[in-house]
Amino acid sequence: MASATLLLPTRTRLVGQALPVVVAKALGRADRGRGEEGERAQLRRQFQLIPDHWPVAALTRQLDAGDAASSAWLRADPARVAPDMTGARMLAHGDALALTDEDVARLLPALRPLFGDAGFPLDAPHPSRWYLRVPKDAPLPAFASVDDVLGDDLFAHLPEGDAGRRWRALLTEAQVTLHNHPWNAQRVAEGKPPVNSLWFWGGGVLPDTVRTSFRQIKGNEVLLRALASAAGVPTEYAGNDEVDALIDLRQLRNLDLLCRDALQPLLAALRKRELDSLTLDFEDGAIFVLRRDQRWRFWRRPMPRLDTLRPDEVPA
Known part of the structure; x- marks a missing residue:
């Protein structure tokens, strides 16, 4: 049977409303x-990199351009900053700037x-993600x-x-x-x-190798797609529900939507033996593992x- 793991935001972004009864019971009986x-820690629980490091620029470069193996890489992402009383504050970056290919064509020649x-060398295979090619050593x-x-x-x-002086300049x-x-x-x-x-x-x-236990990954976030691609796992629906799947729901902020569209259907699948286990992995580090046999934990x-x-308080 299949298992499912949900990547979820920090719980404080979802609280404020009561959980539906069926969800409240399941979480009360879950392993925590x-x-x-x-x-980073949340994604590292799902992916193993060899060597064990976290080169975001190289991973997303491989997704964007397919040539990351030749060098080391550094993201040089466009940003908007504004002065304040103590210095300067970053107000936006990347996708929030709504950059186009024309923006890149205008701005990059002045920086190169x-x-x-x-x-x-500086280039931008994606308008929101700019890269510096760096010698490996x-x-x-x-x-x-x-x-x-x-x-x-x-x-x-x-x-x-x-080491930072050159980059500050x-x-x-x-x-x-x-x-x-x-x-x-x-x-x-x-x-x-x-x-x-x-x-x-x-x-x-x-990295030389990226590994994961999942055989299907559902999500649009760039780093997640880059890790999935490096691990050889599809991020599009493959038409097979009987595989271990990782589902990215970190963008959700509505608890009712999470419960109605994700948790309740998945709990029903557990009860019907269509799913072997369900793991909820929150960005704040809380982890809940749900299985069908936990229904006997009626106390x-x-x-x-x-x-x-x-999450580390396990009720008696």
């Missing part, structure tokens, strides 16, 4: 666990000499993930020390170039956000809300 918090002279400092920087002070996340020069570029003035005149900064992150080389209280108990 605790994993590390965060998107800067990075080319530094030995890091080039030392890279630690870069903060772009999502960790969003909404925060940019300067608090800059790469530190001597490149970022400053790129910001000056973009700030002065006439195409940004046109974007602002059209009511679009300017592209006035880049953010370097996700550096590394493509366990239902969970009326997702935040009723910590």
Whole structure:
């Protein structure tokens, strides 16, 4: 029989409403666990990389262009920053800027000499994902993930020390170039956000191997698709419901929708023996494993809300 694992957002984004009775009973009787918090940790529970590192840029580059094996890669994603009293704050990046091929054609030629002279050719196989090609033996400092920087002070996340000095200088020069570029003035005149900064992150080389226990993965998020592709697992519906499947629902914010369209049908499949097990993996580290034989745990209280108990508190 098949099993299903749901990737879910942090529970605090779904609480505020009571769980349906059937869901509350199932979660109250489920096996519970605790994993590390965060998107990276959540995905690493589902995929094993050899060597054990997390080169987001190389993985998404392989998905976007198919040539990642030749070099190390660093994302140089377009961003919008705005000054505040303490420095500058990142307000948007990537897809939120709604960039087009024309934006890339206008902005990249102004930046390429800067990075080319530094030995890091810049290109953009996707309007929202820009890449620097880096020699495999080039030392890279630690870069903060772009999502960790969003909404925060940019300067608090800059790469530190001597290794980061070169990258801090490149970022400053790129910001000056973009700030002065006439195409940004046109974007602002059209009511679009300017592209006035880049953010370097996700550096590394493509892993030798990516493994997962799933035979089908459903989701549109870019990194998930890149990992699935590297593991040789389709992300389109393959017409076979009798395989272990990973389903990405991290974009959901509505608890009623989650329960009605996902949890209740899957719990019905468990009862009918169409599904062997169901795992709920939340981004905050909460993990619930549900099986049909748990229905005999009648002494366990239902969970009326997702935040009723910590996931490591197993009721007697």
